[in-house]
Amino acid sequence: MRRLPFRFVYFFIMAMVASGTGAQGQTAPARSQTAPAGSAERQALQRGIEAVKTGDVARARTEFEKAVKLAPNDAEAQSALGWTLAQQGDPDGAVARLRTAIRLKPAFVEARLTLVNVLSNQGKSAEAEQEARGAVKIGPANAEAHRLLAKIVSVRPGDESLSEMKRSVELAPERGDLRDELGTILAQRGQFAEAEASFKEALRLQPNLEQAHFHIGMVRLQAQQLDEAAAELGKAVELAPQDAAAHYYLSKTLAAQSKKAEALEELRKAAALKPDWFEVQVELGLACQHAGDPDCAVAAFEQSIKVRPDDAEVYNDLGLALIQKGNAEAAIPKLEKASRLRPADAAFRGNLAIAYMQRADFDAAILELDAALKLAPDDSSLHYDLGLAYKLKDQLDKAVVEFQNAIRLQPDLADAHYTLGILFWQRGEFDKASEELQKAIQIQPNYAEAQYTLGTIFKQQGKLPEAAAALREAIRLQPDFAGAHTTLAAVLRQSGDTQGAAEEAKAGARLAALTNSLQSATFSTNSGKRLLGTGDIDGAIAQFRSAIQSEPNYAAAHYQLAVALRQKGQADEAKKEFQRAAELDAHLAAP
Numbered sequence: 001m002r003r004l005p006f007r008f009v010y011f012f013i014m015a016m017v018a019s020g021t022g023a024q025g026q027t028a029p030a031r032s033q034t035a036p037a038g039s040a041e042r043q044a045l046q047r048g049i050e051a052v053k054t055g056d057v058a059r060a061r062t063e064f065e066k067a068v069k070l071a072p073n074d075a076e077a078q079s080a081l082g083w084t085l086a087q088q089g090d091p092d093g094a095v096a097r098l099r100t101a102i103r104l105k106p107a108f109v110e111a112r113l114t115l116v117n118v119l120s121n122q123g124k125s126a127e128a129e130q131e132a133r134g135a136v137k138i139g140p141a142n143a144e145a146h147r148l149l150a151k152i153v154s155v156r157p158g159d160e161s162l163s164e165m166k167r168s169v170e171l172a173p174e175r176g177d178l179r180d181e182l183g184t185i186l187a188q189r190g191q192f193a194e195a196e197a198s199f200k201e202a203l204r205l206q207p208n209l210e211q212a213h214f215h216i217g218m219v220r221l222q223a224q225q226l227d228e229a230a231a232e233l234g235k236a237v238e239l240a241p242q243d244a245a246a247h248y249y250l251s252k253t254l255a256a257q258s259k260k261a262e263a264l265e266e267l268r269k270a271a272a273l274k275p276d277w278f279e280v281q282v283e284l285g286l287a288c289q290h291a292g293d294p295d296c297a298v299a300a301f302e303q304s305i306k307v308r309p310d311d312a313e314v315y316n317d318l319g320l321a322l323i324q325k326g327n328a329e330a331a332i333p334k335l336e337k338a339s340r341l342r343p344a345d346a347a348f349r350g351n352l353a354i355a356y357m358q359r360a361d362f363d364a365a366i367l368e369l370d371a372a373l374k375l376a377p378d379d380s381s382l383h384y385d386l387g388l389a390y391k392l393k394d395q396l397d398k399a400v401v402e403f404q405n406a407i408r409l410q411p412d413l414a415d416a417h418y419t420l421g422i423l424f425w426q427r428g429e430f431d432k433a434s435e436e437l438q439k440a441i442q443i444q445p446n447y448a449e450a451q452y453t454l455g456t457i458f459k460q461q462g463k464l465p466e467a468a469a470a471l472r473e474a475i476r477l478q479p480d481f482a483g484a485h486t487t488l489a490a491v492l493r494q495s496g497d498t499q500g501a502a503e504e505a506k507a508g509a510r511l512a513a514l515t516n517s518l519q520s521a522t523f524s525t526n527s528g529k530r531l532l533g534t535g536d537i538d539g540a541i542a543q544f545r546s547a548i549q550s551e552p553n554y555a556a557a558h559y560q561l562a563v564a565l566r567q568k569g570q571a572d573e574a575k576k577e578f579q580r581a582a583e584l585d586a587h588l589a590a591p
Contacts, residue, residue, distance in 0.1 A: 041070035045077055048084075057087045068097075075105035079114065086118045094118050109139035116148045128152055136164075143172035147181065154185055161185055176206030183215055192219055210239035214246050221253055229253045237266075244274035264291055271300060278307045285317055294325035295587060312341035316348050319355060326563050326588075328358035346376035350385055357389055360567045365389045380410035387419065388535040392567060396423055399535075414444040419534045422453065430461050448477040449531060449539075452484045459491050467491045481527075482511035482546060512549065521551035525560055532564055540564045555584035 048063035061084040067077035082097030098115040101108055112135040119128035129152045135145035150164035165182045172178055183198030196219050202212040217232030233250040240246060251266035264287050271277070271284045285300035301318035308314065315338035322331035335352040342348060349372035356365035369386040376382060387402030403420040406413055421436035437454040441447050455470030471488040474481055485508035493501035528543030541564045547557035562577030581588040 039070075041067045041074060041077065044070065045074075045080065048080055052084075057084055060084050061088065073104055075101040075108050075111065078104065079108065079111040082111070082118075083114050086114070086121075091118050091122050095122075107138050109135050109142050109145060112138070113142075113144050113148060116152075120148075120152065125152065125155075141171055143168045143175070143178065146171065147178060150185065151181070154188065162189065174205060176202040176204075176209045176212065178202075179205060180209060180212045180215060183212070187215065187219060192222070195219060208239055210236050210243065210246070213239065214243070214249075217246075217253070218249060221249060221256075224256075226253055226257050230257065242273060244270045244277060244280070247273065248277075248280055260287075260291070264288070268296075271303070275303055276307050278304055281307065282314060282317070285321065289317075289321055289324060294321050297321035298325060310341060312338045312345070312348070315341065316351060320351060323351075323355055323358055326358070326559060328355045331355040332359070344375060346372040346379060346382065349375070350379070350382050353385055353389065357385075357392065357567070358563065360392075360569065362389050362393045366393075378409055380406045380413055380416075383409065384413065384416050384419075387416070391419070391423065391535045392537065396427060399423055412443050414440045414447060414450075415534050417443065418447065418450050418453075419536070421450070422534070422536055422539075425453070425457055430457055433457055434461075446477050448474045448481060448484075449527065451477065452481065452487070455484070455491070456487055459487065459494075464491050464495045468495065478527075480511055482508050482524075483542070485511060512546070521547040521554040521557055524550060525554070525557045528557075528560055528564070532560070532567075537564055537568050541568070553584055555581045555588050558584065559588045 044063045044066040048060040048067065051057070051060035051063060061081065064077060064081040064084055067074065068081050071077055078097050079101035082094045082101060085091075085097060086094035095115065095118055098111050098118065101111040102115070105111070112131050116128050116132045116135065119125075119131060129149070132145065132149040132152055135142065136149055139145050146164045146168035150161045150168060153164070154161040162182075162185050165178070165185050169175075169178045169182050179198050179202035183195040183202065186192075186195035186198060196216060199212045199216045199219070202209055203216075206212070213232045214236040217229045217236060220226075220229035220232060230250065230253045233246055233253055236243060236246040237250055247266045247270035251263045251270060254260075254263035254266060264284075267280065267284050267287055271280050274280065281300045281304040285297045285304065288294070288296035288300060298318065298321045301314055301321055304314045305311070305318065315334050319331040319335035319338060322328070322334065332352065332355045335348065335355055338348045339345070339352060349368045353365040353368035353372065356362070356368060366386065366389050369382055369389060372382050373379070373386070383402045383406040387399045387406060390396070390399035390402060400420065400423055403416050403423065406416040407420070410416070417436045417440035421433045421440065424430075424433035424436060434454055434457050437450050437457070440450045441454070444450070451470045451474035455467045455474060458464070458467035458470060468488060468491050471484050471491060474484040475488065478484070485504045489501045489504035489508060492498075492504060524543045524547035528540040528547065531537075531543060532540035541561065544557050544561035544564060547554055548561065551557070558577045559581035562574045562581060565571075565574035565577060
């Protein structure tokens with residue numbers, strides 16, 4: 001049977017013992033309000049206490065209600081019933097019973113302490129503090145009274161919280177949980193060395209005290225002692241696997257150690273344990289996005305919206321996750337909501353435009369980007385995206401202007417130089433094209449697609465040595481780039497290097513013939529996604545088809561090919577590819 005947390009049972013049992021009702025049927029000194037030990041009221045009260053010990057609060061309540069009905073002026077019965085009502089989520093009923101117990105027995109410290117807890121949970125801080133001070137006055141040697149008062153006043157500056165907690169520890173030096181709470185107050189005051197000493201003493205007294213391991217872990221994390229922090233927080237999670245905070249901060253520690261997979265797993269656990277923890281859900285969504293898991297990201301952001309339905313940033317995050325998933329139809333209303341909530345945010349409008357582009361609604365994208373640029377005329381990314389929209393509409397002259405604007409505002413934007421180079425190439429301006437591609441490579445030396453395109457342009461210009469050099473560099477950067485091998489073979493053949501041409505042609509054919517190579521398909525798909533992101537739809541389609549040739553049942557390649565075909569306006573073929581992707585992977589349903 002499920003057991004109640006130690007502290008709840010401890011406080012309750014101690015209250016009964018202090019009032020004279022123990023596990024062996026002991027009674028308090030005779031009073032007119034208290035029934036004899038063998039009476040029906042005392043028997044009901046005793047049965048209720050036994051039920052509390054086993055965690056059966058419902059049965060305990062039934063027995064305590066019997067006791068109160070039999071002896072309504074018995075303070076212990078009223079207090080016991082108040083305690084069970086609080087455990088069952090009826091704070092108002094609990095307060096009424098506890099106040100009755102205190103009225104019947106003003107010196108009943110334990111009833112006051114239970115009342116303090118209930119009032120604190122209700123957010124009635126002033127009333128809780130008044131009752132706590134009353135408990136300290138009536139029971140100056142009661143460690144729990146000092147503890148609760150310390151907890152209540154800890155939100156205010158001053159030394160009272162620390163002095164009350166120290167007094168609590170003096171009165172019950174054997175309790176590790178009190179040492180732990182003293183350490184917490186010390187840590188809040190920035191006295192980390194003293195805090196850690198207190199936490200360690202807590203663990204000496206109670207080696208498996210989860211909160212002490214947690215707090216030491218937090219101190220070590222704050223000090224950037226990551227290995228020690230991970231060890232302590234890991235122990236806390238082991239002792240209390242349902243503690244969402246322990247999982248969350250263990251995740252932060254692991255992330256700081258660059259253990260991304262382990263960090264994400266702990267973050268997932270924290271979010272599952274506490275779904276209404278907004279910050280955790282948002283962090284989980286962002287982490288899943290970075291890990292390339294849009295399904296996880298979408299679920300986390302949707303949960304975040306349930307917690308804060310008017311948070312513009314989360315609607316934007318959800319929209320971006322849906323774009324990452326390839327579901328522009330679902331992304332658009334989320335991004336529209338973000339823009340309505342924060343109409344002056346140019347970035348939100350820019351993201352909405354990206355969703356429209358993914359849906360191949362280029363006119364709507366251009367309208368959004370024009371509106372965004374009125375809000376942020378010097379945003380290079382908005383000019384770049386507007387250039388893409390114009391390129392996708394085949395309005396190349398307007399696209400060139402926008403890419404040039406993006407470069408003017410951000411000269412090191414490699415993708416802008418690359419895409420501008422593609423445009424110049426398409427217009428037959430080879431020198432300008434090669435110049436822009438070389439700038440892209442200078443900014444991003446590992447840009448294999450730029451090297452490949454540059455080599456192709458040099459080949460068309462008859463600059464065979466330059467073409468061979470660029471293509472060899474593309475192959476060095478991405479050895480599985482089948483197209484680069486094939487094009488290099490043609491260059492070498494034109495140069496008279498028949499042996500080199502044969503070797504490269506063989507390599508290209510070998511890569512193209514790897515029909516069971518998931519690695520080759522993954523490479524081609526990733527390359528295609530990158531090209532699609534720069535507006536090179538034809539290049540992207542070629543890469544996705546190459547991926548499917550390598551691995552015909554690779555669902556992601558079919559899905560991305562469908563997205564690219566739809567952007568190109570080939571709706572029927574796109575529909576077939578979406579259907580094929582869904583057949584291979586049910587998670588990749590058409591947006």
